[in-house]
Amino acid sequence: MGRTIGQRALSLIFVLFSVTFLTFAVSFNAPGDPILNMMGGRQDPARYALLRTLYGFDQPWYIQYFRYLYNLLHGDLGYSYKYPERPVWALIANGVPVSLELGLLALIVSIVFGVAAGVLAALWQNTWRDTLLTGIMLVLYSVPSFVLIPILWIGDLALYRAGLPSLPVAGWGKWEHYVLPVIVLAAANVGFIARLIRSSMLEVLRKDFIRTAKAKGLTWSLVIRRHALRNALLPLITLLGPASAFLVTGAFVVENLFAIPGVGYLAVQAIGQRDYPVIQATTILLALAVVVMNLLTDLAYTLADPRVRSG
Amino acid sequence: MQKLSTITKLICLIALISLISGCVPVTQTAAPAAGGTLRWSLEGINELPALDPPLAGASQSVGVISLVFEGLVRLDGQLNIAPAGAESWDVKDGGKTFVFHIRKGLKFANGDPVTAEDYAYSLNRAFGPDFANGNAGYYLSNISGATDVTSGSAQTISGVKVIDPQTLEISLNTPSVYFLYQLTFPASFVVSKKAVDANPTSWTDTAYGTGPFMVKEWKHNQSITLVPNPNYWLGKPQLEAIEMPFIQDAATALKLYQTGELDIMGTYNFPTDQLSAVSSLPEFKQVNQFFVAYIGFNNAKPPFNNPAVRQAFARAVDKATLINKVMEGAVVQADTIIPPGMPGYNAAAAKIQSFDAAEAKTLLANAGYPDGKDFPKIALSINNQDPNFPKIAAALQQMWQETLGVTVDINTEELSKFNDDLTATANNPEDPAALSFYVSVWGADYPDPQNFVSQQLRSGVGNNNGHYSNAEFDKLVDAADVDANQATRLPAYQQAETIALTEVGWLPLYYGKANMLIRTSVNGLVVTPQGLFPAVDWTKVTVTK
Numbered sequence: 001m002g003r004t005i006g007q008r009a010l011s012l013i014f015v016l017f018s019v020t021f022l023t024f025a026v027s028f029n030a031p032g033d034p035i036l037n038m039m040g041g042r043q044d045p046a047r048y049a050l051l052r053t054l055y056g057f058d059q060p061w062y063i064q065y066f067r068y069l070y071n072l073l074h075g076d077l078g079y080s081y082k083y084p085e086r087p088v089w090a091l092i093a094n095g096v097p098v099s100l101e102l103g104l105l106a107l108i109v110s111i112v113f114g115v116a117a118g119v120l121a122a123l124w125q126n127t128w129r130d131t132l133l134t135g136i137m138l139v140l141y142s143v144p145s146f147v148l149i150p151i152l153w154i155g156d157l158a159l160y161r162a163g164l165p166s167l168p169v170a171g172w173g174k175w176e177h178y179v180l181p182v183i184v185l186a187a188a189n190v191g192f193i194a195r196l197i198r199s200s201m202l203e204v205l206r207k208d209f210i211r212t213a214k215a216k217g218l219t220w221s222l223v224i225r226r227h228a229l230r231n232a233l234l235p236l237i238t239l240l241g242p243a244s245a246f247l248v249t250g251a252f253v254v255e256n257l258f259a260i261p262g263v264g265y266l267a268v269q270a271i272g273q274r275d276y277p278v279i280q281a282t283t284i285l286l287a288l289a290v291v292v293m294n295l296l297t298d299l300a301y302t303l304a305d306p307r308v309r310s311g
Numbered sequence: 312m313q314k315l316s317t318i319t320k321l322i323c324l325i326a327l328i329s330l331i332s333g334c335v336p337v338t339q340t341a342a343p344a345a346g347g348t349l350r351w352s353l354e355g356i357n358e359l360p361a362l363d364p365p366l367a368g369a370s371q372s373v374g375v376i377s378l379v380f381e382g383l384v385r386l387d388g389q390l391n392i393a394p395a396g397a398e399s400w401d402v403k404d405g406g407k408t409f410v411f412h413i414r415k416g417l418k419f420a421n422g423d424p425v426t427a428e429d430y431a432y433s434l435n436r437a438f439g440p441d442f443a444n445g446n447a448g449y450y451l452s453n454i455s456g457a458t459d460v461t462s463g464s465a466q467t468i469s470g471v472k473v474i475d476p477q478t479l480e481i482s483l484n485t486p487s488v489y490f491l492y493q494l495t496f497p498a499s500f501v502v503s504k505k506a507v508d509a510n511p512t513s514w515t516d517t518a519y520g521t522g523p524f525m526v527k528e529w530k531h532n533q534s535i536t537l538v539p540n541p542n543y544w545l546g547k548p549q550l551e552a553i554e555m556p557f558i559q560d561a562a563t564a565l566k567l568y569q570t571g572e573l574d575i576m577g578t579y580n581f582p583t584d585q586l587s588a589v590s591s592l593p594e595f596k597q598v599n600q601f602f603v604a605y606i607g608f609n610n611a612k613p614p615f616n617n618p619a620v621r622q623a624f625a626r627a628v629d630k631a632t633l634i635n636k637v638m639e640g641a642v643v644q645a646d647t648i649i650p651p652g653m654p655g656y657n658a659a660a661a662k663i664q665s666f667d668a669a670e671a672k673t674l675l676a677n678a679g680y681p682d683g684k685d686f687p688k689i690a691l692s693i694n695n696q697d698p699n700f701p702k703i704a705a706a707l708q709q710m711w712q713e714t715l716g717v718t719v720d721i722n723t724e725e726l727s728k729f730n731d732d733l734t735a736t737a738n739n740p741e742d743p744a745a746l747s748f749y750v751s752v753w754g755a756d757y758p759d760p761q762n763f764v765s766q767q768l769r770s771g772v773g774n775n776n777g778h779y780s781n782a783e784f785d786k787l788v789d790a791a792d793v794d795a796n797q798a799t800r801l802p803a804y805q806q807a808e809t810i811a812l813t814e815v816g817w818l819p820l821y822y823g824k825a826n827m828l829i830r831t832s833v834n835g836l837v838v839t840p841q842g843l844f845p846a847v848d849w850t851k852v853t854v855t856k
Contacts (some may be wrong), residue, residue, distance in 0.1 A: 032727020036734060038368075038444060046447045046772065050461065051739055054443050084366050084444050085515060091358070094532045153566055158552070159569045169566040171556060172533060256357075259558045262534030265357045269559065274727055 008298070012291045019287040020072065020280070024065050026245060027276040034274045038081050055081075068280075078277040082270070088277045091266055092285065097174065098177030099262035103251070106182045110189030111236070117190065118197025119229065125202060134198065141191025145184050145253050152180055170259040181258045185251055189243065196239065201232040234305055244289075346549030347854030349833065350566040350573045354580035356557045358532045362515040362597035365437035365445035367497035377741050378537055378849075380500035380520035383430060383479075384491050388837065390654070390758045392491045396425065396501055396521060406486030406795040411479045419503045420519035427479040431602075433501045434481075435460060435467050441794050447498040450756065452488065455482045484795045488800060490756035523548050523849035542688035548849040565589075568828050574854060576826035583641055583698070586826060594828050599643065601650050601755035602823030603763070604699075606691070606707075607777040608748045608815065611740030614680075614687055615748060615777075621815035623674035624748075625664045627714040628707060637706045638699060639684065645819035648763055648808050655760035655801040655808075663812040663817075669716045675715050683716030691756065692749040694729035699788055700750050703820065721773040722746075737776040751776075754823070760804040765792050768807075768816045773813060 037053045052058045058066060071078060077088035117133055124130040139267055159166040171177050204210065213223045255264040263282060270278035331650050353359070353371045360369040364380050367373045384400070385391040397411035416423040438460040452458050454770075455470030464686035470482040483490060493499075501521055506514050519525035520545070524537035534556040539548040543578040558564040561580040589595050606624075608615040615621050634644040646661035672682070680686045691707065693700040704721045711717050724732065729749075736745040755772075765788040766772055771779040784807045791803035811817060829836060835852040 030727075031725065031731055033731055033734070036725065036730055039449075046458070047443070049462075050443050081444075083360050084362055085361050088360075089531070098532075156568065157569060166570060168572060169570055170558065170563045171567070171572070256559055257563055259357070259556065259560070259563055261357065261530075261557075265559065266532065271359050 002006070005295075005299070008295050012295065015291050016284065016287060019284055020069060021065070022281045024068060027279060028061055028064070030274070032274045034276060034304075036082050037274050052070060064168070068220050072284075077281045080270075080275055080278050082273045082275045082278070088281045091278060092263060092281055094263060095263035095266050096285075098260060099255070099264060102178070102181060102185065102255075102260060102262060103244075104180060106189070106251075107240075109182055110186040114190045114193025115185070115197050115236070117194035119201055119232075121194065121198040122201035122205065122232075123224070134195070137191040137194040139191070140187045141195065143187070145188070145251075146257070148184050148187060148255050149180075149254070152183065156180070171255070172258075172260050177258075177260075181251075184254050186235035187289055192258045193236065193239070196235055197232055200235050201228060204228045204231045207231075234301075237297060237301050237304060240300075241293045244293050314674075320838045333598070339840075343722055346551055346852070347832075347856055348551050349553045349852070349854050351553060351555050351575040351578070352567065353555050354558050354561045354564050354577070356579075357411050357559045358557055359529070359535055360428050362518050362526070362529070363435070363442075364497040364500040364520075365442040365447050368446055373497055374579070375464065375537075376497045376500065377522065378524045378553065379518055379522045379526060380497060380502065381522045382494050382497070382500045384494050386492075386495050386758070390652075392495070394602065396430065399713040402795070403473040404482075404486070406488060406490075406793070407483050409481045409483075409490065410474070411481070413477045413479065414544060415477065416543055417521060418542040419506075420525040421503070421506075422542055423503060424510045425501060426476040427473040427559075428467055428476065429501050429504065430499075431467075431471050431473050432504050434471050434499055436502070436507075437466060437498050446496070450493045450498050453483045453485060453487055453493075455484055472830045477774050486795060488793075488795055488797070489757060489759040489761050492759050495757060524553060543850070545848060546850040549851070549853050550849070558691060565604055565726060565828075568830075572728065574791070574833050575827065581826040583826070586641060589828060590826075592828070594831055596827050596829055598825040598827070599650075599652060599658060600823035600825050601653055601751065601758060603645050603648065603650055603817075604642075604750065604752045604820045604823070605645070605648075606748055606818040607751050608779070608818075609736060609740055609745055610778045610780065610816075612745060612747070613649070614678075614689065618814045619674050620680070621818070622813075623671045623678065623715060624711065625815045625818045626671035626674060627711055628664075628667045628818065628820075629710060630820070631666070631705065632845075633706055635711075637702050638821065642699070642821040642824055645822045648767070648811060648819060649760045649804065650755075650763070650822050653758050653760060653763070654797070655754070655764075655804045657805040660805065660809055660812055663809065664815065671714055675717075680717075685720075686715075686717045687749075688720070689747040692724060692729065692732065692746045694720040694726040694750075695723050696726040697752075704724050704750065728816075733776050737773075737778075740778050748777075750820070752823075760801065760808075761788075761792055763813070764788055764804050764807050768811050770824060777816075779811065779814075780781060781810055781814060784810045784816075830854075 035048055035055065035057065038051065039048065055063055056079070059067075074138055077092070080086055080088055080091055083091065117137060121130045121133045121137070124133070153169055156166050156169055167179050168174070168176050169180070211225060213227050214220075251262075252264040253267050254260070255262045256268055259265075263285065266278060267282040269275070270282065339463050343856050353374070356369070356371050359372060359375060361367060361372045362376060362379070366378050369687050381395050381545065383395060383397040384392050394414070396414055396417060397687040398414045399412045401410045402408070403410065409638065411427075411430070413425065413427050413430070419425055425508040431635070433450075434447075436442070437451075438457050440461070440463060443461065447846050448458070448461055454468055456465060456468045457470065459465035460468050472480040474480055496763065499510060503520065506519060515526070516529050517526050519540065521540075523540055523543045523545070525540050527536045527538040528537045534554060537555070539550060541547045558567070561577070562582040564573065564576040564587065565582055565585060567573045608621050610616055630644045630646070634640065634642060646664060647657060649655050675681070691704055700719075703824070708719050708721060732746055733749065733751070735742070739745055753763065753767060767774050768779050768784065769775065772786050787803045787807040787810075791800045791807070792799040794803065832855045833852070834855060
């Protein structure tokens with residue numbers, strides 16, 4: 001076990017190192033001169049040269065890269081080009097709690113509803129209720145957020161115009177602001193989790209140990225809760241790793257359309273603005289989150305499923 | 312050069328005008344005792360790019376900075392220079408030296424007195440190494456010795472002298488009529504040394520200056536809240552606060568407005584696809600902008616090194632169809648370089664490039680390409696950022712095909728790639744890969760024709776990417792740029808503009824329009840010659856609930 005963690009930690013360092021190099025290489029070679037962008041199209045060769053020197057763009061690429069790595073290891077992510085008053089870490093530090101809060105809420109909602117719907121559909125297998133539930137879940141899973149958001153907006157606007165209680169369509173801070181984004185973020189996951197749990201539940205219900213449990217004379221609800229559900233939930237753990245990694249980096253579309261000040265909001269704007277320090281920082285943050293969460297998932301799986309541990 | 316922040320400057324300008332004018336009240340409701348809270352969205356950003364005046368660049372920053380800070384002078388409703396921090400000024404040495412008399416009793420929002428020292432400090436700071444990425448150099452490098460501070464060879468600007476606490480003298484390298492206009496841009500606005508020194512890295516979180524408001528709270532990545540400056544020289548504004556949320560997507564801002572959560576939206580970005588849904592509302596306002604979209608030509612390379620070819624292309628464009636049918640009237644047809652409303656606008660110049668299919672054919676035939684025969688393969692380059700450009704390019708393509716028999720490709724590029732290519736074209740116009748012609752835009756930095764004529768088309772200037780060059784044009788603008796007499800200066804720009812239009816240095820396409828929604832409960836906003844915007848006199852603005 002200890003050896004596994006050690007190996008994984010080593011590979012983690014390698015992965016992160018590769019990510020810093022890749023993001024640097026992509027940024028370095030991408031078309032679009034960040035200094036020209038910064039100057040907003042005002043041609044001024046003297047100032048252009050000055051800014052190139054100031055930001056180190058006059059150095060060869062390897063010097064720029066190693067300086068970047070050096071600063072990164074010292075916790076210095078540099079200054080944003082777009083927001084010259086603010087260091088990159090401050091921009092990201094503002095966004096992470098917001099994205100986490102939103103993502104966690106959405107994840108909890110999707111697990112609660114997804115698992116419930118999945119279990120019910122499995123128990124009602126091949127009845128009209130199963131078909132209806134599975135159908136709804138398929139729709140939720142397949143409707144993209146950029147379609148769902150306008151639908152919710154139109155509904156919300158109709159409520160407002162009718163003088164009925166309505167929700168704020170964007171913003172952040174009050175509890176009302178959470179409702180629509182959480183619905184949108186959770187929708188696809190509810191559909192996915194429900195389908196996953198349904199099929200895994202059906203598989204478990206066919207297993208010998210369930211028949212044994214029933215034969216022992218246990219009540220049906222006890223069989224479901226203690227034996228079937230526990231086994232059926234295992235695949236959910238594999239899903240949670242990557243899903244929780246994205247909690248940290250935020251939901252790009254949802255944060256943008258609902259004006260939620262999370263990391264996703266920041267990342268999308270940074271890409272459009274050629275704000276390389278912010279792009280690099282958010283990419284590394286995402287990579288770090290994915291790698292760490294996958295490591296934790298594997299560990300959790302080992303703990304939850306004795307077969308993996310012994311194997 | 313393609314102007315990224317485009318409408319930017321222009322709106323900034325309008326925002327500045329806002330601080331000013333003595334104009335016509337739009338709504339006249341009896342002001343309530345307390346002024347209410349004004350909720351006004353900043354579209355297109357997820358964080359205020361900057362609040363420190365020397366870093367002003369993006370229109371949203373210029374807008375907020377102009378509410379919190381102020382300079383020596385400002386623009387009035389007729390776009391004339393009006394006193395602000397300086398009560399009056401004298402111009403000496405034929406426009407090379409300006410002596411400003413600082414307003415007596417002027418105070419920062421915290422109550423500290425403002426003296427000439429503060430203005431000198433602010434200018435020296437703006438040119439200092441910490442603000443190399445600011446805009447002071449672009450607007451104010453004509454101040455003697457300013458660039459020495461930027462390069463580090465001097466600590467203070469030799470051309471800025473404090474005569475006494477109430478008197479500031481600024482000397483320029485060359486006489487300039489538009490210097491005062493340049494001072495209306497935030498780069499030179501006065502900041503408090505005490506505030507900066509107390510918290511050098513985050514003083515703007517609670518920024519105050521001499522403007523009508525001061526920062527109460529800047530929730531980073533979310534919103535900024537301003538409250539009245541009790542020491543504002545025109546009196547304390549009646550509004551209790553201005554809440555300005557940052558909303559990236561203009562469609563989201565519109566939804567917030569429609570659900571009653573905003574009082575003003577659209578000043579920085581409006582979802583143009585929703586125009587038809589709101590344009591009949593009483594609170595919908597449309598503002599003409601000092602903003603021109605145009606076609607620029609590579610004058611250094613065939614076929615557009617021949618003026619007759621450029622003229623043929625210009626005369627073959629049916630702008631009325633382009634604007635009214637293709638653009639559905641969302642913009643205004645442009646026939647001049649200097650936009651309407653700007654000093655020096657010349658309506659008579661509008662006919663120079665008027666649509667004339669027969670004349671266009673003749674011009675092209677005279678240039679050696681009868682009916683487009685043997686015309687080289689060329690492409691019109693556009694960027695993908697502006698949703699109007701593909702429609703316009705396709706319509707132009709068809710017009711040139713039908714009238715001239717010339718096949719033009721459309722080269723659509725990502726904005727950054729487009730800017731790179733345009734810069735490469737400016738540096739190496741004869742290179743085979745250099746752009747042939749391109750759609751670009753220019754928005755005013757300040758309302759002076761110098762910004763549209765000299766700075767765009769004079770031989771060798773940075774923004775003249777297409778290398779248009781005419782000796783007579785250069786002579787006229789060089790004289791006008793240093794002429795202190797508007798009566799002779801403006802006609803010189805008009806003559807130069809006529810030359811550039813005749814030779815098609817630019818083919819202007821349309822002037823911009825800004826669209827916004829302003830709730831009728833907002834009182835005291837005014838109409839300026841540039842349309843509607845919250846006015847000068849913030850002491851009179853209120854919101855009725």
